[in-house]
Amino acid sequence: MRNLLNFFIKYHVLFLFLVLELLSLTFIIRYNNFHQVKFLNSSNQISGKVYEKAQSVREYFTLRKTNEKLALENALLRQSLQSMLASDIQRSVELNVGENRVKAISAKVINNSVNKQYNYLTLNRGSRHGVKPEMGIICSDGIVGVILNVTENYSTALSVLNGRWSxxxxxxxxxxxxxxxxxxxxxxxxxxxxxxxxxxxxxxxxxxxxxxxxxxxxxxxxxxxxxxxxxxxxxxxxxxxxxxxxxxSLMYVEIIESVSKREQLQLEKLNSDE
Amino acid sequence: MNKQIHWYILLFAVSVLVQVLFMNNLQFSRFLNPYFYLLFIIILPMNIPRYLLLLLGFILGMTIDVFTNTPGIHASATVFVAFLRPFILNASNLDDKEKVMCPTMANIGFTLFFRYAAILIVIHHFFLFYIEIFSFTGFLQTFLRSFLSSIFTFVFIVISQFLIFRK
The missing domain is CATH 2.40.10.350 (Rod shape-determining protein MreC, domain 2)
Known part of the structure; x- marks a missing residue:
């Protein structure tokens, strides 16, 4: 027994090394469904705060670009508004109901990467604003990604540039x-x-x-x-x-939820129950 | 001694913040990802107990992981180099006088620092990039990524030596 103890004391560095390395590897392997290690991602409160502060500084330097983009979008919206008014109003309302009606929450990207193998976004909207996992994210140009984890004030998302998602x-x-x-x-x-x-x-x-x-x-x-x-x-x-x-150059995005989604999911569940 | 601890806590915070707020946003190419936070491991005192070195390596890696959504990836790489660091230092043939100090460039000279830091950075980067991709597909690409990023990191760390650790 004493010999065993001595053995452990003599090689404590090696054992500590192996323990820590195994711990890290466990994290990596569980990472595939890492909803379980929720506290270890950038939607947690501390890293979320740091990223938000840094983003507010960065935003200040891109105000001009953002302004131009907003002006452009405004012009586009005005244009489509005019064409909508010109066309039959009744029909456009019906179209809205017939296709997916969509609820949108606007959000700011406070952290983003493009040069890793698995890229993630952090957004400054969380459960308090009605964000739930698996909601889609789009921006004025097109598709962005999908919400992964949500805390009270922040959420992380898989971007399209992530090999773990298609x-x-x-x-x-x-x-x-x-x-x-x-x-x-x-x-x-x-x-x-x-x-x-x-x-x-x-x-x-x-x-x-x-x-x-x-x-x-x-x-x-x-x-x-x-x-x-x-x-x-x-x-x-x-x-x-x-x-x-x-x-x-992603900065402002919309988190969307299809209103008819719940109904679609319920209906599809009937198929798998049979 | 106490002053030294405060100084290292500050260094820890600075290297993490420089990494996540500045270095992670340098998007020149996916072949150039500098990991500047290694500075902290490189210049911990030479006589630090090895178990403490391992624990600090783990904490440093985990902190970076929390910011980059990569649980375990950076931690495994930093623990690995923290384990190897004493061997690399031993192999560098330092005088007894130098063994009590921090291995900064001002203390151990450019040649020694160059060799010591370069070996540590290269090992860390190769470990990190292969763990990140978790396979040997695209072996050469990952090899190139690790190698070029190592050079990039090394340049930043040498610059930091001129800026903050002058005699």
Missing amino acids: VNAKLKSSNHFGPLRWEGKNPYLVILEEIPYHVKIADNEEVVTSGFSSMFPDGVSIGHVVKVEHREGDSFQKAWVQLSTDFK
């Missing part, structure tokens, strides 16, 4: 759909996969969300096709899609 997307003209994922290199390019070989994909063809997942309504802009690849003997082809969202 969203269902489709070609706007032909409605052929497939999973969209990031290959981990260029922050402007993603890959749309599993498009059947017979489908002709035009250059510059627009790619939008399919509306199959309950996170995003149908037709949210994602980007446009820049390159198509078909490997010999493969029945599917791949399309490289240039993202319409510039993740390097």
Whole structure:
């Protein structure tokens, strides 16, 4: 017994090293479903505060750019308002009901990265503002990501530039759909996969969300096709899609929740129960 | 002694904040990700107990992980270099006189510091990038990432030596 104790004392550094290293590896492995280690991410109160302060300084230096962007968006909105007033008002209301009605919460990006393998966003809205996990995030240009964890005042999100997540997307003209994922290199390019070989994909063809997942309504802009690849003997082809969202300069986003989502989920649950 | 502890707490906070607020936002390329926070591990006193060195390494890595949403990745790499640091220092043939000080560039000279810090940084970066991707697919790409980022980190750490640790 004493020898054993002596042994441990003699090699305490080695043991401590192994224990700490195993602990870290456990964190890494559990990271795949790391809802369990909630306190260890940047939506926690302390790191959230630090990022928010730093962001408010950074914001000050990009005021001009933000202003220009807002002015542009204003102009666009005014334009679409006019065309809406011009068209039949009754019809546009019906359209809203018939398609997905969407509730939006605006939020500010307080931390963001594009050059890691798994990129995450931190937003300054949390459960207090009605944010829940698995809500979709869009910005004025297009799709951004999906909420992962929520605390009272902050939330973290998977960005599209994260190899651990893929969203269902489709070609706007032909409605052929497939999973969209990031290959981990260029922050402007993603890959749309599993498009059947017979489908002709035009250059510059627009790619939008399919509306199959309950996170995003149908037709949210994602980007446009820049390159198509078909490997010999493969029945599917791949399309490289240039993202319409510039993740390097992301600042204001909208967290959306489809109002009819709950109903859709309930209905789909009936299928799996049978 | 007490003054020294305060100084190290401050250094810890500064290297973490410089890392998460400045270095993590340097988005030149995905091949250039500097990890400046290693400065803290590099210049801890040479006579620090090894268990304390390991614990501080773990705390440092975990703090960075909390900010970057990567539980365990930085912690495993910092614990690894904290474990290896005494061996690297021993291999550098320091005088007895130098063994009680912090291994800053002003204290141990450019050549020794260059060798010691470079080895530590390269080991850390290779460990970190391979753990991050968790596979050997794209082996060469990850190799290049680790190597170029190491040079980048090293440059920043040498600059810090000129700025704050002058004699």
